[in-house]
Amino acid sequence: xxxxxxxxxxxxxxxxxxLRWAAPAAGLALMxxxxxxxxxxxxxxxxxLIYGIAIMGLNLLTGYTGQISLGHSAFFAIGAxxxxxxxxxxxxxxxxGVPAAAVLCFAAGFLFGFPALRLPMLYLALSTFAVAVVTPxxxxxxxxxWLTGGVQGIILEKPMFPGALADRADWVxxxxxxxxxxxxxxxxxxxxxxxxxxxxxxxxxxxxxxxxGGLNITAIRTQMFGLSAAxxxxxxxxxxxxxxxxxxxxxxxxLSVSLLVGSFVGGVRSLWGAFLGAxxxxxxxxxxxxxxxxxxxMIFGFALLAVVFLAPNGLxxxxxxxWRNRANSSPTQP
Amino acid sequence: MQAFLHxxxxxxxxxxxYASLAIALVLIYRCTSSVNFAQGELAMFSTYMSWAxxxxxxxxxxxxxxxxxxxxxxxxxxxxxxxxxxxxxxxLSVVAASIAxxxxxxxxxxxxxxxxxxxxxxxxxxxxxxxxxxLSAHEAGVLxxxxxxxxxxxxxxxxxxxxxxxxxxxVNPSSAELAGINTNKVxxxxxxxxxxxxxxxxxxAAPIVFLEPSMMMSPLIYALAGALLGxxxxxxxxxxxxxxxxxxxxxxxxxxxxxxxxLTCIMLLIIVTLVLRPAGIFGKTAQVRV
Numbered sequence: 001x002x003x004x005x006x007x008x009x010x011x012x013x014x015x016x017x018x019l020r021w022a023a024p025a026a027g028l029a030l031m032x033x034x035x036x037x038x039x040x041x042x043x044x045x046x047x048x049l050i051y052g053i054a055i056m057g058l059n060l061l062t063g064y065t066g067q068i069s070l071g072h073s074a075f076f077a078i079g080a081x082x083x084x085x086x087x088x089x090x091x092x093x094x095x096x097g098v099p100a101a102a103v104l105c106f107a108a109g110f111l112f113g114f115p116a117l118r119l120p121m122l123y124l125a126l127s128t129f130a131v132a133v134v135t136p137x138x139x140x141x142x143x144x145x146w147l148t149g150g151v152q153g154i155i156l157e158k159p160m161f162p163g164a165l166a167d168r169a170d171w172v173x174x175x176x177x178x179x180x181x182x183x184x185x186x187x188x189x190x191x192x193x194x195x196x197x198x199x200x201x202x203x204x205x206x207x208x209x210x211x212x213g214g215l216n217i218t219a220i221r222t223q224m225f226g227l228s229a230a231x232x233x234x235x236x237x238x239x240x241x242x243x244x245x246x247x248x249x250x251x252x253x254x255l256s257v258s259l260l261v262g263s264f265v266g267g268v269r270s271l272w273g274a275f276l277g278a279x280x281x282x283x284x285x286x287x288x289x290x291x292x293x294x295x296x297x298m299i300f301g302f303a304l305l306a307v308v309f310l311a312p313n314g315l316x317x318x319x320x321x322x323w324r325n326r327a328n329s330s331p332t333q334p
Numbered sequence: 335m336q337a338f339l340h341x342x343x344x345x346x347x348x349x350x351x352y353a354s355l356a357i358a359l360v361l362i363y364r365c366t367s368s369v370n371f372a373q374g375e376l377a378m379f380s381t382y383m384s385w386a387x388x389x390x391x392x393x394x395x396x397x398x399x400x401x402x403x404x405x406x407x408x409x410x411x412x413x414x415x416x417x418x419x420x421x422x423x424x425x426l427s428v429v430a431a432s433i434a435x436x437x438x439x440x441x442x443x444x445x446x447x448x449x450x451x452x453x454x455x456x457x458x459x460x461x462x463x464x465x466x467x468x469l470s471a472h473e474a475g476v477l478x479x480x481x482x483x484x485x486x487x488x489x490x491x492x493x494x495x496x497x498x499x500x501x502x503x504x505v506n507p508s509s510a511e512l513a514g515i516n517t518n519k520v521x522x523x524x525x526x527x528x529x530x531x532x533x534x535x536x537x538x539a540a541p542i543v544f545l546e547p548s549m550m551m552s553p554l555i556y557a558l559a560g561a562l563l564g565x566x567x568x569x570x571x572x573x574x575x576x577x578x579x580x581x582x583x584x585x586x587x588x589x590x591x592x593x594x595x596x597l598t599c600i601m602l603l604i605i606v607t608l609v610l611r612p613a614g615i616f617g618k619t620a621q622v623r624v
Contacts, residue, residue, distance in 0.1 A: 062426065066426075068425070068426055068429055070371075070433070115605065115608070115609040116605065116608065116609075118609075119608055119612050120612075121425055121426075122367075122368060122369060122425055122429075123608050123612060125369070125371075125425075125429055126369060126558060126562065126604065126608075127601075127604055127605050127608055129371065129555075129558075130555055130558065130559075130600075130601040130604050130605075131601060133551060133552070133555050133597065133601075134555075134597050134598050134601045137594060137595070137597055137598060138595070138598050140594060141594055141595060141598075142594065253551070254437075257433060257436075257437055260430070260433060261437075264430055268426075292445055293444065293445075293449075294441035294442070294444040294445035295441075295445075296441075297437045297438075297440065297441035297444075298437075298438060298441040298442065298445070300434075300437055301434045301435070301436075301437040301438035301441065302434070302438065304430055304431075304433065304434035304437075305416070305431060305434040305435075305438075307430075308420070308427050308430050308431050308434065309419070312427070
């Protein structure tokens with residue numbers, strides 16, 4: 001299985017050398033600068049980072065594995081509820097509860113993906129669609145009310161920080177989320193660049209040939225589905241740390257739709273594009289809600305249509321394309 | 335016993351609604367090999383149009399006819415504008431476009447008519463009152479309409495040239511094209527007919543669930559379950575599946591799990607069907623030549 005000839009697989013062009021220094025430096029500068037921010041811009045930035053992680057999870061599935069999920073709101077919910085329950089009922093601190101939630105979501109994704117991924121792509125979309133619609137109702141189930149808090153949900157206490165950081169709790173939370181986002185990004189990049197990542201590429205682009213070559217496609221897709229669920233679950237868990245509240249109504253089918261819109265707008269085949277998509281879905285309602293309650297969704301819908309027709313690789317693909325054109329036209333290029 | 339029969343009868347009536355919507359899903363599946371996730375919203379949109387017409391003073395059946403014709407044209411227009419250009423694109427694009435349509439229609443209706451519940455009149459009031467213990471007049475009407483629709487679909491596919499052309503396109507679009515069938519025209523009509531079947535489902539459902547922009551979300555899941563159970567490529571399967579799900583849903587709700595978990599059970603049924611028999615009861619497993 002590991003003897004796949006990788007010689008002919010086209011690798012995407014490496015990012016320019018200056019970007020490898022500029023991007024972390026800009027990130028660091030932003031973190032330092034944001035220390036003085038008011039709580040509202042900090043909140044917006046935190047939301048962008050959280051949804052960015054969730055959309056990265058979706059991209060691992062949609063863009064890299066070639067499968068559709070309309071049910072990622074369910075994994076977001078599982079991550080959130082796992083963290084809330086571990087903290088509320090067992091008193092676990094967030095720094096233990098959040099990773100535990102991500103691991104649980106990996107297991108949930110793996111178990112769900114195991115039967116569903118043997119079928120053609122469309123059927124995964126159907127079954128995940130059903131899961132997303134059912135999630136809020138299942139969370140309200142009377143028999144598990146003692147665990148989930150039923151319709152009321154669970155309210156948690158705000159995490160406390162020692163010393164000088166106590167005044168800047170919002171910033172510390174944002175910085176922790178940013179650290180998680182960075183870890184998730186590096187992990188995803190490492191996985192996609194590994195031998196396993198190339199098997200994923202093969203299973204997406206040439207499933208029949210890959211299967212004929214001895215690749216267990218279902219196993220690869222199931223692992224990627226688990227990974228994808230873990231990322232989105234991590235985002236859900238972090239959303240609890242930020243908001244200290246979960247309730248069934250926070251995870252409607254429309255959350256799955258938002259994630260999908262973000263994924264397409266940012267570009268399904270990009271990891272950093274996920275954060276562009278997240279910025280889009282976080283900022284659009286802020287800007288458009290003054291027009292009408294329905295306006296953000298109208299914009300989401302037309303944005304999704306526009307991306308499908310005009311920019312199949314999303315914003316990140318568009319930006320990369322601009323850069324590549326410039327690189328190609330410059331005379332210094334060998 | 336009386337109560338049990340009553341549950342079955344109203345399950346059949348609800349099943350009629352799911353069957354209509356399932357027929358719409360099957361028609362689109364045969365045209366595009368994809369599922370139109372906006373089918374429920376499309377039905378909801380048609381229902382709101384009919385409500386607006388009745389509100390403006392039209393009688394129920396006049397509104398019905400106008401909406402059926404309008405829905406057909408809307409379906410054709412959507413195919414021409416959105417789905418025809420995507421015909422040779424990956425399934426991912428088609429699914430994304432139908433999701434986009436879902437949220438656009440949902441927010442458009444919310445913007446035009448508001449999000450609060452609205453009452454919707456039934457055209458079947460007063461008729462059939464002798465059957466009342468088992469079946470309300472509206473439920474009996476729904477059953478009749480569904481059966482009529484089923485007969486119409488059967489006659490269309492079996493006895494008309496256009497139905498034959500549509501079956502040919504569904505089986506093999508490129509061969510049909512070579513045989514002189516205008517595939518684009520056939521598929522556009524398929525979209526139109528699906529929109530009509532959806533509109534009928536919406537108009538039948540609205541007196542029961544009340545009008546609101548998300549009213550067709552649960553019926554869509556039930557209809558999907560029905561279509562999958564019967565076989566997503568088979569209109570007959572869709573109808574049988576729709577009725578089965580309707581009865582099952584009512585019995586589960588009344589005797590087994592209560593109203594809260596009905597949808598969850600149906601979701602599990604979808605997953606179990608997909609695992610055990612992905613082609614459904616009436617479907618044939620497609621053989622792919624490599």
